[in-house]
Amino acid sequence: PKERGAMNQPLNLYKGFWYRSHALESVMAFQRHFQAQDSDIILATAPKAGTTWLKSLVFAVTHRSQYRITGQNNLLLTTTPHEVVPFLEEIYNHNKSPDLTSTPSPRIFGTHVPYTMLPESVKASKCKIIYLFRNPKDIFVSMWHFGRMLPKDIPSLQPITIEESFERFCKGISLFGPCWDQALEYWKRSIEKPEEVLFLKYEELKEDINKQLKRIAEHLGCPFSYKEENAEVIEDIAKLCSFQHLSNLEVNKTGKDLFPQVENRAFFRKGLVGDWKSTLTPSMVETLDWMVEQKLHDSGLTLN
Ligand code: A3P
Numbered sequence: 303p304k305e306r307g308a309m310n311q312p313l314n315l316y317k318g319f320w321y322r323s324h325a326l327e328s329v330m331a332f333q334r335h336f337q338a339q340d341s342d343i344i345l346a347t348a349p350k351a352g353t354t355w356l357k358s359l360v361f362a363v364t365h366r367s368q369y370r371i372t373g374q375n376n377l378l379l380t381t382t383p384h385e386v387v388p389f390l391e392e393i394y395n396h397n398k399s400p401d402l403t404s405t406p407s408p409r410i411f412g413t414h415v416p417y418t419m420l421p422e423s424v425k426a427s428k429c430k431i432i433y434l435f436r437n438p439k440d441i442f443v444s445m446w447h448f449g450r451m452l453p454k455d456i457p458s459l460q461p462i463t464i465e466e467s468f469e470r471f472c473k474g475i476s477l478f479g480p481c482w483d484q485a486l487e488y489w490k491r492s493i494e495k496p497e498e499v500l501f502l503k504y505e506e507l508k509e510d511i512n513k514q515l516k517r518i519a520e521h522l523g524c525p526f527s528y529k530e531e532n533a534e535v536i537e538d539i540a541k542l543c544s545f546q547h548l549s550n551l552e553v554n555k556t557g558k559d560l561f562p563q564v565e566n567r568a569f570f571r572k573g574l575v576g577d578w579k580s581t582l583t584p585s586m587v588e589t590l591d592w593m594v595e596q597k598l599h600d601s602g603l604t605l606n
Contacts, residue, residue, distance in 0.1 A: 308442070308467045308476035309449035310460060319416055320479050324395065329415055331394040336421045340428040341407040343522060345387065346488060348481035349414055350444035351436040352504040354569045357387035357412055358543040359507075360432065363519050364408055366530075371538035378542060380553055384560040384569070387412050392560070408522075414478040417487040417499075429498070430522050433488035436504035437605050438481055438594050439578035439587065442471045444571060446581065451568045468586055472593050482597040489603045505575050505606035511540040545573030 305320070307313040313320040321329065345360055347353040358378055362371065369376040377386055389412045393400050402409065413420070417431075424431075446467055474480025492501035500521040507514045515536050519525050526536055541547060548554055549570035557566050578587070594605065 305475050306462075306470070307479070308445055308471040309452065310462045310467070311477070313475060313477070317418070318483060319419070320475055320477065322477065325391050325414075325478075327397065328391045328394040329419055331397055331399070332390045333419065333421045335394065335399055336390065336402075336423060338421065338423040338427040338429050339407060339409065341409070342424070342427065342429040343408050343410045344390075344420070344424060344429055344431045345410065345412045345434070346417070346420075346431060347412070347414060347434045348436070348441055348479070348484055349477045350441045350448060351434050351481070352507070353412055353414075353434070354383045354548075355504075355507070355543060355545070355573075356432065356434045356502070357383040357410070358548060359515065359539065360410055360518060360522070361386050362539045362542055363515060364410065364522060364524065366535060366539065371535060371542055376542070378548075379551060382553055382557075382559045382566050382569075383548070384412070386410075389413060391415070414484075416478075416484045417491050431488070431491075431499045432502060432518065432521065433485070433492065433499060434502045434504060434507075435485045435489075435603075437575070437578070438471075439582060439590055440504070440575065441481055442468065442590065443578045443581045445471070445476065447571055448568055451565070453563050464581070468582075468590075472590060480597075482594055485603065486597070486601055489601060493602070503606055508575050509606075512536050515539055545570065549573070 303315045305313055305315070307320055311322055314323055314326055316326055343360060343364065345353070345356050347356060361383065362378060365377070387410045391413060393402070393411070446464055449467065450461065470476065471479070474483065478484065488499055489501055492499040500517065502514060502517070516526060530536070554566050554570060558564060559566055582590070598604070
């Protein structure tokens with residue numbers, strides 16, 4: 303089935319999730335061709351859950367010995383997080399078959415696909431997966447604003463009202479949605495096989511970034527040493543990747559490095575927890591809360 307999604311793009315339903323047709327093609331391509339290596343790191347998120355932040359954090363953690371965190375040669379100061387950590391969907395877009403064998407390890411990739419759609423080679427390897435969850439109310443609000451930044455001259459992206467967008471989002475019809483079903487897949491896997499999937503929450507990153515950076519480093523098999531802790535390496539990474547810092551870098555303010563129609567700056571809006579309060583009506587809040595509660599019920603996954 304085809305429907306228009308929360309950002310008004312035409313989406314196709316495939317095995318319970320909604321994709322743009324070209325994204326579905328590239329998912330098929332990377333499922334078929336991507337050969338995982340044991341040292342690979344896969345960062346999985348719903349769009350607008352904080353993907354950009356997670357990419358920068360994981361890159362900074364894993365490259366902390368090569369790039370001085372605050373040093374001028376740090377790649378994150380001159381390159382967007384989406385270029386530093388590309389999406390599998392983009393690498394395999396338009397049937398490209400890239401040669402990734404010479405990419406230095408650890409190779410880090412982003413993806414928005416649900417766990418069940420990851421390539422078999424990923425599941426069969428010792429790859430580390432990190433999933434980032436965010437309160438769906440904030441995901442929706444972030445998506446709504448993001449959608450409004452997309453060019454208005456493309457007929458398939460004609461603006462819609464927030465009510466229409468919200469209704470579709472609640473039905474789960476959004477890019478790679480429903481986001482709660484995606485989260486549940488990774489949540490279950492993180493319980494069954496914690497050494498494979500680390501499940502993070504945007505709200506917890508905001509609350510105590512140092513603690514979550516330690517969890518990330520441990521999961522990736524590169525825990526911070528006492529020496530590093532004393533040298534405040536964790537604080538440096540947190541500062542480097544903070545919304546305040548990244549959003550003010552020239553590279554993240556200008557240009558269109560990820561999608562030809564989307565400015566880099568669109569990935570940095572407010573970076574807050576609970577901004578839904580500024581946008582959703584009480585009845586929208588009630589509807590989405592009820593919806594999410596039904597979905598997460600009995601799973602053990604809770605909203606922060
Ligand atoms: P808001 O629209 O609520 O501000 P994604 O990267 O998955 O597209 O998600 C974008 C959301 O993450 C936006 O949320 C954006 O502002 C926020 N974000 C981007 N970089 C961030 C950072 N370094 N720290 C916290 N939030 C960040």
